[in-house]
Amino acid sequence: MSLIAGNLGVVQRTLDACHLAWAVCAGAAAHLYGNRRPIQDIDILIEPGKLSEVVRLLDRQQKVVQFDGQRILWRGIKIFDDLTIRRGRDVYPFVLDADMRSRVRRLPLLGSLVPVLSPEDVLVHKALLARGPEEGKHDIADATAIARRQMLDLDYIQRRLALMRVNGAATNMLARVGVNLSTGG
Structure with a gap:
């Protein structure tokens, strides 16, 4: 764990020093918002089109990526700069847009104060992925824990679903993890 903590600190200082928009997402964010399973890695979403710049920044510090x-x-x-979900012909865009950036919060994680996607954004992404133990993933458990432990902005969730062009299937998955958008609770 301490190796990841140190590496997160390097990335946090690098991205913040260059004023890049970024946020911790996925499992580490779910850990902060409710599912306290051990952190195996740290997923970070940055603003679109900035991956090459981050590679150069880390290379300047002699970090081989x-x-x-x-x-x-x-x-x-x-x-990542794009965590869009693709299912057959369906494409659900998930990039660090202005709406997401406005809801990012700084939270302590492994000794660093890092920006983290909102619980709503993490919940929607995890619920849409909907992978479980059979795939070696924790999306359903993470989404369920977030839904149980966080006060969620249901209007924002509906706005995010609309931005992602998600159909009713997501509403069913969200209801399965405890978020009922049709009744406001």
Whole structure:
């Protein structure tokens, strides 16, 4: 854990020093918002089109990263600029847009004060992925824990679903984890 903590500190100082928009997302964010399972890695979402710049910034610090054009991998840290979900012909955009950035909050994580996506954004993404133990993932458990432990802005969730062009299937999954958008609770 301490290796990831140190690496998160390096990334936090690097991204903040360059005033890049970024936020912790996925499992580490779900950990902060309710599902206290151990943190295996840190997923970070940055503003679109900035991955190459982050590679250069880390390279200047002599940090050797793996970069495949879609994500950066570095010692327990994964950095993305697009976490869009694709299912067949359906595409649900999930990028760090202005609405998301306005709801980011700074929270302590592994010794660093980091920006974290809102619980609503993490919940929607996890509920749409809807992967469970059979896939070796924790999306359903994470979404359920967030729904139980956070006061959620249901209007924002509906706005996020509309921005992602999500149909009624997401409403069913959200209801399954305890978020009923049709009754406001």
